Amino acid sequence: MTLSKRWLSATRSVLDEIESTQLPAIQSAAEIMADSIAAERWVHTFGCGHATIPVEEMYPRIGGFVGFHPMIELPLTFFTRITGEMGIHQFLFLERAEGYGNAIMKAYSFDRRDTMWIFSHTGINNVNIDIALRAKEQGMKVIATGSASQVAKSRHPSGRTLFEIADVVIDTRVPAGDSSVPLKNHVDNVGPISTMASVAVVWMTITTVAEILSERGVKLFIHPSHNVPGDTTARERLDAALAEYKRRIAGV
Numbered sequence: 001m002t003l004s005k006r007w008l009s010a011t012r013s014v015l016d017e018i019e020s021t022q023l024p025a026i027q028s029a030a031e032i033m034a035d036s037i038a039a040e041r042w043v044h045t046f047g048c049g050h051a052t053i054p055v056e057e058m059y060p061r062i063g064g065f066v067g068f069h070p071m072i073e074l075p076l077t078f079f080t081r082i083t084g085e086m087g088i089h090q091f092l093f094l095e096r097a098e099g100y101g102n103a104i105m106k107a108y109s110f111d112r113r114d115t116m117w118i119f120s121h122t123g124i125n126n127v128n129i130d131i132a133l134r135a136k137e138q139g140m141k142v143i144a145t146g147s148a149s150q151v152a153k154s155r156h157p158s159g160r161t162l163f164e165i166a167d168v169v170i171d172t173r174v175p176a177g178d179s180s181v182p183l184k185n186h187v188d189n190v191g192p193i194s195t196m197a198s199v200a201v202v203w204m205t206i207t208t209v210a211e212i213l214s215e216r217g218v219k220l221f222i223h224p225s226h227n228v229p230g231d232t233t234a235r236e237r238l239d240a241a242l243a244e245y246k247r248r249i250a251g252v
Helices: 002-021 023-038 049-058 088-095 100-105 126-137 194-216 234-249
Strands: 043-047 068-071 115-119 141-146 168-171 179-181 190-192
Touching (some): 002 190, 002 194, 023 043, 023 115, 023 141, 023 168, 023 194, 043 126, 049 068, 049 115, 049 194, 088 126, 115 126, 141 194
Parallel strands (some): 141 168
Antiparallel strands (some): 179 190
């Protein structure tokens, strides 16, 4: 069990670092997001590869609320087949393909009151940077979450990383290589921790957004658990949240 405890220790260390260094950035990001949601606009959320996990975690989700809009491209997230159709080789090509992010942005309608929240461990690949640049061009604030303290060279023609473009950066404090546990007789480590860090940032930020909006008197449409015995109105509250999401996404 030695290596499992090393992974747990590394994860705790990263979470402690987020708490000790990132609360001001989380507060700043949450205030921007709260303004978007209070205006009945959106916090659009984007990631690719395993950076879609925090996007899928926040909405729709028990304890989440209307205002967060997931933008997930199937070819950038679905590689359970690993090889063959929609495999990892194609994914690695697409996340670095110049202009792919621009094409994604053309598929949606945006407003300058919206916020774009992008997750990327390194912040160097083209698709994330394309989306950040297009969001800025349309007047949106951009929030980036990733290992911003680990400097890597951008692959984008602009020469800029996601973290250099964003208005607010929440640093996950994860080591550059992500995997945290060295293994005897092997070059590569095991035990990545970026997912744990990103999901922690998600809920630290979203609970702060909820706090801000609640203090402003804004009604939140929260997804309840519909599996708790005796809660006779849970389905009604869930239906109300979904109806509100549908209303807002239709632009009514």
